[in-house]
Amino acid sequence: MTVFDEELQHLKEKLLRMGSLVEDAIKNSVLSVVERDNDLARRIIDDDRLINTLDVEIDEESIRLIALRQPKAGDLRFITMAMKITTDLERMGDLAVNIAERALELNQEPILKPYIDIPRMREIAQGMTRDALDAFVRKDKKLAMDVIMRDDEVDELKHSVLQELAFFMVQDPTTVTRAMKVSFVAQYLERVADHATNIAEMVIYLIEGKIIRHMAMPPENM
Amino acid sequence: MTVFDEELQHLKEKLLRMGSLVEDAIKNSVLSVVERDNDLARRIIDDDRLINTLDVEIDEESIRLIALRQPKAGDLRFITMAMKITTDLERMGDLAVNIAERALELNQEPILKPYIDIPRMREIAQGMTRDALDAFVRKDKKLAMDVIMRDDEVDELKHSVLQELAFFMVQDPTTVTRAMKVSFVAQYLERVADHATNIAEMVIYLIEGKIIRHMAMPPENM
Numbered sequence: 001m002t003v004f005d006e007e008l009q010h011l012k013e014k015l016l017r018m019g020s021l022v023e024d025a026i027k028n029s030v031l032s033v034v035e036r037d038n039d040l041a042r043r044i045i046d047d048d049r050l051i052n053t054l055d056v057e058i059d060e061e062s063i064r065l066i067a068l069r070q071p072k073a074g075d076l077r078f079i080t081m082a083m084k085i086t087t088d089l090e091r092m093g094d095l096a097v098n099i100a101e102r103a104l105e106l107n108q109e110p111i112l113k114p115y116i117d118i119p120r121m122r123e124i125a126q127g128m129t130r131d132a133l134d135a136f137v138r139k140d141k142k143l144a145m146d147v148i149m150r151d152d153e154v155d156e157l158k159h160s161v162l163q164e165l166a167f168f169m170v171q172d173p174t175t176v177t178r179a180m181k182v183s184f185v186a187q188y189l190e191r192v193a194d195h196a197t198n199i200a201e202m203v204i205y206l207i208e209g210k211i212i213r214h215m216a217m218p219p220e221n222m
Numbered sequence: 223m224t225v226f227d228e229e230l231q232h233l234k235e236k237l238l239r240m241g242s243l244v245e246d247a248i249k250n251s252v253l254s255v256v257e258r259d260n261d262l263a264r265r266i267i268d269d270d271r272l273i274n275t276l277d278v279e280i281d282e283e284s285i286r287l288i289a290l291r292q293p294k295a296g297d298l299r300f301i302t303m304a305m306k307i308t309t310d311l312e313r314m315g316d317l318a319v320n321i322a323e324r325a326l327e328l329n330q331e332p333i334l335k336p337y338i339d340i341p342r343m344r345e346i347a348q349g350m351t352r353d354a355l356d357a358f359v360r361k362d363k364k365l366a367m368d369v370i371m372r373d374d375e376v377d378e379l380k381h382s383v384l385q386e387l388a389f390f391m392v393q394d395p396t397t398v399t400r401a402m403k404v405s406f407v408a409q410y411l412e413r414v415a416d417h418a419t420n421i422a423e424m425v426i427y428l429i430e431g432k433i434i435r436h437m438a439m440p441p442e443n444m
Contacts, residue, residue, distance in 0.1 A: 056427075059306075063299055070292055077285055080305055084281075087309040087420075094416070166398050173392040180388060183402060187409065194316070198309075205278075 004069050008078075011061055012137045015082055018054040019133040022089050023126050025051065025096035026192055030122040032103040033185060034115045041100040041107070051093035055086045081206055085136060088195040092129065095188045095195075102181045102188075112168065112178045121157045121189040124150055128196035135203045144207075147200035154193040161186040226291050230300075233283055234359045237304055240276040241355040244311050245348050247273065247318035248414055252344040254325040255407060256337045263322040263329070273315035277308045303428055307358060310417040314351065317410045317417075324403045324410075334390065334400045343379045343411040346372055350418035357425045366429075369422035376415040383408040 001009075025044050032041035062083045065071065071079060106112075128147045135144040165179040165186075223231075247266050254263035284305045287293065293301060328334075350369045357366040387401040387408075 059302070063295075063302055066288060066302070067295055067298055073285075073289060076289055080281070080285055080288075080302060083302055083306055084309050087306050091313075091420075162402065166402060169391055169398045170395040173395065176388050176391045176398075180384065180402070180405060183405075184409065187406065198313075 004065075004071070004075075007061075007065055007069070008075065011058065011065065011079065011082060014054060014058055014061065015085065016133060016137060018051060018058065018086065018089050019129065021047075021051050021054065022092045022096070023129050025093055026099075026122060026126050026129065026189075029096040029099035029103065030119060030185075030189070032100055033106060034119055036103075036107045036111070038104060038107055041103040044100040045097050048093050048097050052090060055090045058086045059083055077206060081136070081202055084202060085133075085199050088198055092192050092195050095192050098188050099185050102185050106178060106181050109178055112175055112182060117157050117161045117164075118182070118185060118189070121154055121161070121186065121193075124154050124157070125189050125193040125196065128154075128193055128200075132196045132199040132203065135200060136206070139203070139207055141204055141207045144200040144203040148197055148204075151193050151197045154190055158186045158190045226287075226293070226297075229283075229287055229291070230297065233280065233287065233301065233304060236276060236280050236283065237307065238355060238359060240273060240280065240308065240311050241351065243269075243273050243276065244314045244318070245351050247315055248321075248344060248348050248351065248411075251318040251321035251325065252341060252407075252411070254322055255328060256341055258325070258329045258333070260326060260329055263325040266322040267319050270315050270319050274312060277312045280308045281305055299428060303358070303424055306424060307355070307421050310420055314414050314417050317414050320410050321407050324407050328400060328403050331400055334397055334404060339379050339383045339386075340404070340407060340411065343376055343383070343408065343415075346376050346379070347411050347415040347418065350376075350415055350422075354418045354421040354425065357422060358428070361425070361429055363426055363429045366422040366425040370419055370426075373415050373419045376412055380408045380412045 025047065028040055029044050031037060032044065062079045065079055066076065128150050131143050132147045134140065135147065162183055165183050168175045169179045247269065250262055251266050253259060254266065284301045287301055288298065350372050353365050354369045356362065357369065384405055387405050390397045391401045
C-alpha cells in the first residue's frame with residue numbers, strides 16, 4: 001500500500017464516519033418525535049456541529065490530497081465526488097436538526113396519533129443513506145441502483161402520511177398546527193431520501209461515466 | 223491572459239449561466255403558482271434537464287482543468303468549490319420543479335387567497351441566489367455576508383405564511399388540502415434561501431479560510 005493509498009483509505013473512512021453520524025442523527029431525530037424525547041432532540045441539534053466539522057475536514061483533506069499527490073483521472077474523480085457527497089450529507093444533517101426542532105414543538109402539545117408510517121419512512125431513508133455511501137466507497141453499481149429504486153417507496157409513504165394528516169385536520173380543526181408540523185417531518189424525510197438518491201446517482205456516474213444523474217429512473221439498457 | 227485563465231473564466235461563465243437558469247426557474251415557478259399558469263409550470267419541469275446538463279458539464283470541465291493544469295492552492299480551492307456549488311444549484315432547480323408541481327395541483331382548485339408573502343419570499347430568495355454566485359466569482363466577502371443576513375427575512379416570512387394558512391384551515395376545513403400545498407411552496411422557498419446561504423458561507427470560507435460555514439450568524443470579530 002502506497003502512502004497515497006493510505007491517504008485515500010483515510011478519506012473514505014472519514015466519509016463513512018460522517019455518514020454514520022448523519023444516519024444516527026436521522027434515526028434519533030425521528031425517535032425524538034415518536035418517543036417525545038426533548039433531551040434527545042436537543043442533543044441532535046447540538047451534535048450537528050460534529051457533522052459540520054467533518055464536512056470541512058473532508059474538503060480540506062481532499063484539496064490537500066489533490067494538490068500534493070496530483071492523482072490521475074479515476075482517483076481525482078473519486079476525491080472530487082467525495083467533496084460533493086459531503087455537501088449532500090451536510091444537508092441531511094440539517095434535515096435531522098429540522099426534525100428535532102419540530103419534535104421540541106410537537107412535544108409541548110398532546111400527541112396527535114401513534115406514528116406508523118413516519119418510522120417506516122425513517123427506516124427506508126436511513127438504509128438508503130447507508131447503502132449509498134457503501135456503494136460509493138466500494139464502487140458497487142448494483143447497490144447504488146437499489147438505493148435509487150427505494151426512493152419511490154419513501155414518496156408513496158409520504159403521500160399516505162399527508163392524506164391521513166389532511167383527514168385529521170378536516171375532522172378536527174384543533175389538530176391543524178400539530179398536523180402541519182408532522183407533515184413537515186414527512187417532507188424532511190422525503191428530502192433525506194432524495195439526497196441519498198443523489199449520492200447513488202453520482203456513484204453510477206463515477207462507475208459508468210454515464211449520466212443517470214437526474215433521471216427519474218435508470219434507463220432499461222443499463 | 224494565459225490559456226488557464228481563459229479556461230477558468232469559461233468555468234465561471236458556465237457557473238453563472240447555471241445560476242441564471244436556476245434564478246429563472248425559481249422566478250417562473252412562483253409565477254406559475256401566483257398566475258395559475260399551467261403551461262409555465264410544465265415548461266419549468268421540462269427545462270430542469272438544462273440545469274442538470276450544466277451541472278454535469280461543470281463537473282467534467284472542473285475535473286479536466288484540475289487534471290490537465292494542476293492548479294495551485296487558490297485556484298484548486300476555487301474549482302472544487304465550484305463543483306460543490308453546482309450541487310446546491312442543482313437542488314435549487316429541483317425545488318423550482320417541486321413548486322411547479324404544486325402549481326399544477328393548486329391550479330385545479332379554486333384560489334385560496336391572493337398571494338402576498340410568497341412572491342416576497344421568492345424575490346428575496348432569488349436575489350440571494352444571484353448575489354451568492356456573484357460573490358463567489360468576484361470573491362466579494364461583503365456581498366456574501368449580506369446574503370447570509372437576508373436568510374432570516376425569508377424565515378420570518380415563512381412563519382407568517384404558515385400562521386396565516388393554519389388560520390384558514392381552522393376556519394374552513396375545505397381549504398385544508400390547498401393550504402397544505404401552499405405551505406409546501408413556502409417551505410421550498412425557504413430551502414432555496416438555505417442553499418443560497420450555504421453558497422455564501424462557502425464564499426467566505428474561500429476568501430477567509432475561516433469556518434463560518436454552518437454558523438447561525440457570522441461572528442462579531444469578522
